[in-house]
Amino acid sequence: MKKRRGFIKAAILHLLKEESMHGYQIMKELESRSDGLYSASAGTVYPALQELLEKEWIKLESDLEKKIYFITDEGKERLKELRKREEGDFWADWKERLIWRNSEEFIQLKTAVEQWEEEMHKAMKRVRSNPESAAEMSAFLTEMTERLKIANK
Amino acid sequence: MKKRRGFIKAAILHLLKEESMHGYQIMKELESRSDGLYSASAGTVYPALQELLEKEWIKLESDLEKKIYFITDEGKERLKELRKREEGDFWADWKERLIWRNSEEFIQLKTAVEQWEEEMHKAMKRVRSNPESAAEMSAFLTEMTERLKIANK
């Protein structure tokens, strides 16, 4: 479950499989399990809870002032299907991804890629209005590709 | 009108503004106006004609064995709106784009970009599984970006 879409709903199902919880508790638990690397926003959790309710994968315990959510049998089945599709430990894998995404190395790399792409965009525009520069650009990219190939070995 | 979607329909409207035509004639005219750089496929033209008919931007002349399409007043209005949005000569601009896209320079550049992107994809996977190499990758990209900035001046 590496994709952004649906991840929070999967995470909620995992948590509720362990024990019933308040929405706020879910938010806090996600933050806790990520060692603070992820702050779940209410804007993410509550709509996800709403959708899981509509699907009846989770339900609310009755007659309480505070909303406690629990997982249904249908929700457990869905979760089982998710587990089939993904190997490894859900939480550990997630944390590993978060650690990477919050690392200094990743942040620098991301910035470098963005800057590169911006400059590439300008270069493509330049080539479009000045086609003579295309050959130079091809040569440059070919050289860079070769260097990267060596590094990729 | 640089986008792929809708271009053929705009081109058909332009042609029919000049004179009524058969579908096949439209195909041939497009090929002719591009000096053979573009071969309009029937798979493109006939569905486009069908859609323009449904919108009643064009109509069929009546009682003929062979289908001759002509532009309606509504079609002329739509064409006028298109003209407002784009400066320059429709056909000349198109041909210029085709010449560029069929040029040796463009083809080489496109290949170079594709190969670069493929190698970048591998590099990103490598970094993901070996985060120590991220700093090296960032440095590489930063160097490339600087070189490209100089060329973009």
Place this chain on the structure above:
DNA sequence: CGTTATATCGGTTAAAATAATCGATATAGA
């Protein structure tokens, strides 16, 4: 005041869906 608890909003981003186009193929008539 901070924490627990619930909720909504609009903008951004990433993913999904859509459909235009391509290229191949077919039929028919001269």
Place this chain on the structure above:
DNA sequence: TCTATATCGATTATTTTAACCGATATAACG
């Protein structure tokens, strides 16, 4: 062979969608 019409499924590019983010709000309790 050329003129003329049409369809198909895969690929590609574009558009649409909606999940998520971050901000904000309300309320109750200690």
